[in-house]
Amino acid sequence: FPVTIVGGETFDYIETISIDGSIESVNISVEARPSFVADLNAALPFDDCTYDNVICFNTLEHIFDEHMILSELLRVLRPGGKFIITVPFLYRRHGNYGDFHRHTAEYWEHTLISHGIAGDAFRVQPMVWDRLSSALATLPWFRGGLRGRLAKLAVLAVPLLHRKAPDTSYALGYFIDGSKQTRGLGDLEAQRVR
Secondary structure: OOEEEEOOOOOHHHHHOOOOOOEEEEEOOHHHOOOEEOOOOOOOOOOOOOEEEEEEEOOHHHOOOHHHHHHHHHHHEEEEEEEEEEEEOOOOOOOOOOOOOOOOHHHHHHHHHHOOEOHHHEEEEEEOOOHHHHHHOOOHHHHOHHHHHHHHHHHHHHHHHHOOOOOHHHOOEEEEEEEOOEOOHHHHHHHHHO
């Protein structure tokens, strides 16, 4: 089962992905050591319906026209194939190559539907613990070092101990997963009428 990942060998999450098949990656940067070097602001260098799975971690915010790259990711995905996308929301500007977007969950829901993905074929889940952890995650001292790790442990343990649901109003980002299940023309017309 071939999988494409937007990234490259230098990304530490590659080691945590276990699949039965091959992994190929695409990135604009040669330094990331991807399988394919390509400008993600243009058409991907793959045939239609090439991949069983597409994984895109913290990339769409770096693409000026996220609709174009989303269309491309869905184009190279086989019908019934799975996609996983993460995007930041209440999180600082980061990374190289520009940082253009921060969108709500509703935006991503409408965007996927506008790209022909059935509303029941995907989920947009907030990545959040609570207000305090979301706020602290934006501070440099909270992200690294021993002091940062201890502060994270203390803050993240509070919601676990109280067993309360996370406050989705303070999402640091969104985890979007689904499959390429498209709507029929009748579904599109029904959606327009609503």
